[in-house]
Amino acid sequence: MRTSEIAKRYLDYFEKHDHLVVPSASLISPNPTTLFTIAGMVPFIPYLMGEQTAPYPRMASNQKCVRTLDIDEVGKTTRHGTFFQMIGNFSFGDYFKEEAIHYAWELLTLPVEQGGYGLAPEKLWMTTFTDDEEARAMWRNEGVDPEHIQIMGMEDNFWTTGGPGPGGPCSEIYVDRGPEYGVEGGPIADENRYIEIWDLVFENYEVDNVKSKTDLHIVGELENKNIDTGAGLERLAYLLQGKQNIYETDEVYPVIEAAERLSGHKYGKDADADVRFRVVADHVRSALMIMSDGVRPSNVGRGYVLRRLLRRVVRSMRMLGVTDPVLPSLFPVSKAAMEASYPELNDTFHDVTEAAYGEEDTFLRTLENGTTILDVAVRKAKEAGEETVSGKDAFTLHDTYGFPIELTLEMAAEQGVKVDEAKFRELMAEQKGRARADALKKRHNVDLSVYDDFKKTLAKPIDFLGYTDFSARGT
């Protein structure tokens, strides 16, 4: 079942159950506290918070998401992408826990011929919040094996916005991949064997004092209770397509194949190379989707996240032995894999690639200038029996060769050494201090005589002509 088909089934199912299906919002988060849209609920926050009335009390969407928090997991776990799609159904003061649980169970277990995903009930596991006996009873009513319903505490199974407002228990749904993937005992025992696919949040409380999850204060029950659910489309896809991870699904894998062709290496032969292939495929897609929503590489905010994703692609390909530009080969492949779901990629592709390929050229020049210097610094450190590249070398790389410190840190780590970051920061601060002193000195040496005439003019009284002389109004 293709990824786009899995999304379609989800939206069709909830449309049939009277949900208004809306298109994905932009990846540029409408919420000023996050750079990117990180979950399906983000565009619905005003409805969930009761600040606006939803256009319809039941809604569903397939939302594009970017989570940079998960970047270190990419390629190493089977289930974390920087870009992914979250399908979700929402109720704003309409249906609540019982229906949300019923819908999820029915859609997951409904046979494929009847529009469902056909997952075997014995493969499904649930976690529920400590106090939420109600949810456990509802899962049992649906026919879930009581042994497959586990209990988790505040940290994992209670949702809040992080501030005063709505909150409530969650129930997460997991798929058991089988004994060959880890130990028995449900998601509590092994989250790599049991893969979390869907999180149901039952927002029924008003909370405040949310300093930490363990000492929040429940003010009372909300008048309008909400349902907010999110399922990982790529996670469902990898399980339903019988693949090993999200990077091998139909919308991502073609980029791995393109990277194989470019590098001459085969995916699936070497564990380290495989991580690189997966990072490349994930980051190319994330960069494409982020850029298509209007972000361009820069040194701040979203642009900086994008710059780092693009650079990681280039560097991962270098580690696979490719030193020529790679994005002109990889971007079109990713676009081809995604355009069935996002036809608008065709409208933005020309501008996106112009910016992306330009960024790669600039970065390749930076790498050309600095890589040998870094290699020498690493060798020097190793020969001296040290584990650390000196702060002075890191500073020279930054100052003379335009190597950002993050790049030095990452490239040094790849060669098994650290960087004296404290010394680097000290030298940077010294340099800033020197620059400031120079600027001050220049200001004091400047010829200020030009201001003397100006001051003399101001010393004379000026007649205000605004009301009588229109030419003096500057209109």
Ligand code: ATP
């Ligand atoms: P995990 O603990 O596995 O990282 P999570 O608890 O952070 O997941 P939620 O915030 O509950 O996940 O998101 C809802 C669903 O979105 C998850 O059940 C999962 O299927 C999917 N999801 C979350 N993060 C990612 C990601 N980085 N890549 C792919 N899918 C994701």
